[in-house]
Amino acid sequence: MxxxxxxxxxxxxxxxxxxxxxxxxxxxxxxxxxxTGARQDHVVVSLNIASALKQRLRGTPCRPYIADLKLKVEAAEAFFYPDVMVSCHPGDLGNQQYICNPTLIVEVLSDSTAAYDRGGKFAAYRKLASLQEYLIVDIDARRVECFRRTPDNDWLLHDYFGEVDCHLHSLNLSLPLAEIFEDIETT
Incomplete structure (x- = not known):
């Protein structure tokens, strides 16, 4: 074994x-x-985002997935478990083990993974031709960093905090930060 x-x-x-x-x-x-397991706030925020995406994407070819489904990044020889991802690619519908063509990936930061989520993991994710936006969610700062791919294949940061909506151009929708951080106690 x-x-x-x-x-x-x-x-x-x-x-x-x-x-x-x-x-x-x-x-x-x-x-x-x-x-490793996640703390409760991490799970709540991930669920808030996945639920909001599910509601807004109903009737479209796009599907949100939660952390129990793998993401294959062939160019990095890697499989990851993003907190949330969305695929609009028909080829992903038939594969029960993993997704290959996400449009959006969301990682909710934890103390043990923050550096990797911002560094090595994001470097691997950028190798996905289908990926248009990468969200890094910082619960403690009540902040969402949206890295958006430009037509020149650069990544532009859009920083969302306060009482605003996080605009996801790749999916043509917005998520209010109040909805993302719903049920999270302020410290």
């Missing part, structure tokens, strides 16, 4: 191995990383 201590897997071996595991794991260039 293979265990997480094995340092290198092929992508195919990883997918087969992970299906037998009770915990989720991310995979980057042959290495496997165990996922």
């Amino acid at each position: 293979q265990t997480a201590e094995r340092l290198h897997f092929s992508a195919t071996d990883f997918l087969a191995w992970e299906e037998t595991q009770t915990e989720k794991h991310e995979f980057v260039a042959g290495e496997v990383f165990a996922m």
